[in-house]
Amino acid sequence: MRVSPNYGEILQQKFYNESPDEVAKKLLGKLLIRVLDNKVMGGMITEVEAYFGRDDPASRASKKGKIGDAMWRDPGHTLVYMVHGNWLLNIVTTEREAGAVLIRSIEPLIGIEYMRSLRGVKQKKLLTTGPGRLTRALQITKEEDGIPVYMSDSSIIVLDYLILDEEEIERSYRIGVTKDLPHPYRFYVKYSDYVSRKGSVK
DNA sequence: CATATGATGGACT
DNA sequence: GTCCATCATATGG
Numbered sequence: 001m002r003v004s005p006n007y008g009e010i011l012q013q014k015f016y017n018e019s020p021d022e023v024a025k026k027l028l029g030k031l032l033i034r035v036l037d038n039k040v041m042g043g044m045i046t047e048v049e050a051y052f053g054r055d056d057p058a059s060r061a062s063k064k065g066k067i068g069d070a071m072w073r074d075p076g077h078t079l080v081y082m083v084h085g086n087w088l089l090n091i092v093t094t095e096r097e098a099g100a101v102l103i104r105s106i107e108p109l110i111g112i113e114y115m116r117s118l119r120g121v122k123q124k125k126l127l128t129t130g131p132g133r134l135t136r137a138l139q140i141t142k143e144e145d146g147i148p149v150y151m152s153d154s155s156i157i158v159l160d161y162l163i164l165d166e167e168e169i170e171r172s173y174r175i176g177v178t179k180d181l182p183h184p185y186r187f188y189v190k191y192s193d194y195v196s197r198k199g200s201v202k
Numbered sequence: 203c204a205t206a207t208g209a210t211g212g213a214c215t
Numbered sequence: 216g217t218c219c220a221t222c223a224t225a226t227g228g
Contacts, residue, residue, distance in 0.1 A: 049209070058209065065225065084210040085221030102209060132210050142223090176209055196210095207225080215217075 001029070001168055006160045013150045016075035016091060020050035020099035023091070025169060025187050029162030032106050034138040035155045041111025041138060043128060044161060045103060047188040047195045049174045051090070053098030057179035061098035071098040073146065078156055080145040086132025087141050091149060091158075104175075104186070105129040107194040108137075130196045164189065170200050 011030065016023055025048075033042040051059040053071065060081075061071040067081045071092060079090040079100050090100040106128045108115060115127055115137040128134045135141070140156070149158045168191070171184040175197060184201040 051209075060209080063225090067224080081209095082221095082223045083208055085223085086210050087223095088209060090209090104209090130211070174209070178208075204228085205226090208223105210221085212220090213218085 001165060002163050004160045004163050009160045010150055010152060011076075011158050011160055013074070013076040013148070015150070016093050017095055018093060019097070020052055020093045020101055021185060021187075023093045024048040024050040024101045024185070027091070027101060027103075027158070028169060028187060028189055029164045031109070031159040031161045032103065032138075033110070033157040033159060034140070035157070036139055039111055039114055041108075041114050043106040043109040043194075045105075045158075046107050046192040047103075047105035047129075047186070049102040049104060049187070050185040051100050051102060052181075056181060058174060058177035058181070059098075061100075068098070070146075071100050074148075076148055076150045078144055078147045078149060080135070080140060080142055082142075084132075087135040088131045089135050089138075089140050089144075089156075102131060103134065104131045105188070105194055105196050106134060107192060125193060129194050170198075172197075172199055172201050 053061040060067040070079050073092045077092045089103045093099040108127050119137045128137045147154050170190040172186045174186050188195045
């Protein structure tokens with residue numbers, strides 16, 4: 001693990017213009033920033049999942065509807081939609097193929113008390129570990145759908161921070177999907193406590 | 203309009 | 216581990 005020489009800089013749009021699994025791994029260790037009511041909150045991305053276009057039975061892009069259509073948006077834009085009563089935050093990847101990265105967990109670093117007030121939980125661990133918990137702590141809803149995360153005046157931004165080595169990244173099958181691919185597409189920071197579930201693929 | 207379906211979370215045994 | 220409240224979509228009558 002090392003700190004990126006570009007620490008603190010906004011990741012450019014081209015960062016997202018790769019396959020979902022590549023972008024997912026690269027996003028681990030980066031900073032997710034949320035600006036709301038002249039306040040700032042966020043933390044380090046610790047857990048993500050990659051979703052592809054066609055040939056991915058778990059992806060909404062393989063089905064009809066506006067969520068699937070949105071996965072053909074420009075890279076680096078948010079994609080927010082509701083599942084099981086929770087808003088889920090994704091970032092759209094490649095311009096050529098449908099795909100997105102689901103942000104599942106972050107380690108709270110900035111504006112922790114503000115996030116706590118929005119979530120109403122005592123434990124820091126329960127603040128932002130889990131895709132639904134994360135969006136509630138950062139107050140992300142349909143209002144935040146389609147935002148470019150590479151623009152400095154956006155309300156959701158991703159900044160450069162850490163660069164992780166391969167061996168610091170654990171992988172497993174995606175959580176909660178009914179039909180998964182025969183390949184692990186969930187990635188998380190191995191030694192982080194801020195991960196919704198541990199466990200790897202054999 | 204009615205109902206089924208989740209990329210979930212929280213309460214509970 | 217199990218159960219079920221949750222609610223935006225999709226789909227069928």
